[in-house]
Amino acid sequence: MPTLLLLRHGEIPQTTPHRFVGQRNLPLSAEGRRQAESWRAPLSGVNLQDVWTSDLARCVQTARLALGGTGPTPTPLPALREINLGAWEGSSEAEVEERFPGELGLRYADLAHVAPTGGESFTQLRDRVWPVLLDILARSDETAGPLLVVAHAGVNRALICQALGMPLSRIFSLGQDYAALSVLRFVPGRLAELSALNIPSRAAAPILRQSGLRPDAGAGAPRAAQS
Numbered sequence: 001m002p003t004l005l006l007l008r009h010g011e012i013p014q015t016t017p018h019r020f021v022g023q024r025n026l027p028l029s030a031e032g033r034r035q036a037e038s039w040r041a042p043l044s045g046v047n048l049q050d051v052w053t054s055d056l057a058r059c060v061q062t063a064r065l066a067l068g069g070t071g072p073t074p075t076p077l078p079a080l081r082e083i084n085l086g087a088w089e090g091s092s093e094a095e096v097e098e099r100f101p102g103e104l105g106l107r108y109a110d111l112a113h114v115a116p117t118g119g120e121s122f123t124q125l126r127d128r129v130w131p132v133l134l135d136i137l138a139r140s141d142e143t144a145g146p147l148l149v150v151a152h153a154g155v156n157r158a159l160i161c162q163a164l165g166m167p168l169s170r171i172f173s174l175g176q177d178y179a180a181l182s183v184l185r186f187v188p189g190r191l192a193e194l195s196a197l198n199i200p201s202r203a204a205a206p207i208l209r210q211s212g213l214r215p216d217a218g219a220g221a222p223r224a225a226q227s
Helices: 030-037 040-044 057-067 093-099 103-109 122-138 153-164 168-173 201-210
Strands: 003-008 050-054 075-077 147-151 181-185 193-199
Touching (some): 003 057, 040 201, 050 057, 122 153, 147 153, 153 168, 153 181
Parallel strands (some): 050 075, 050 147
Antiparallel strands (some): 003 181
16 A cells, blocks of 8 residues: 555634634635745655545645645545544634533543534544545555645544554554644554654655655756646
């Protein structure tokens, strides 16, 4: 099976106090666009086989900016959207506590199974996105280059937990910064190997070379654009 490059989207507009985002269709901030563009050089020497993204704007924008018009055309998939936070979306923690007393505490005590009102638990998220990834892997060419998936913090964490056999209760032990990359190697019949976790673009080139994904020490020849 091929290697999976799992990239989180870039930064979105920040608010004070923090408000739950979930599946709200927010664009990248100016910093998020810069973060996405910073991946052009590290990815320029990687012979990507295919690119898949969540269909939410922040992921589609990240993929397009990171590729810079070269390589495979990103395919957006609604099934790769971020966890659905239901009635919490757009609200602060204080507002959620006021509207749904005790619900925050219940969820934080059992992240795997407790869902916000009208939303998903992390188990439900995993059960939504894992079959999508298995389908992507099954349709890939194991002799070709790596796959790139651009998704969300919750989605990426759920996929990594499942791939490594980690319980979802530990999901927040996995770092997922804006525009950071994780690398998973899949071997049939075994748990995946996590080659890199949560690396920024500035640190990516040597890690990609060491993993055999970017053999050229320089920027590499530009990938041919595909329609």
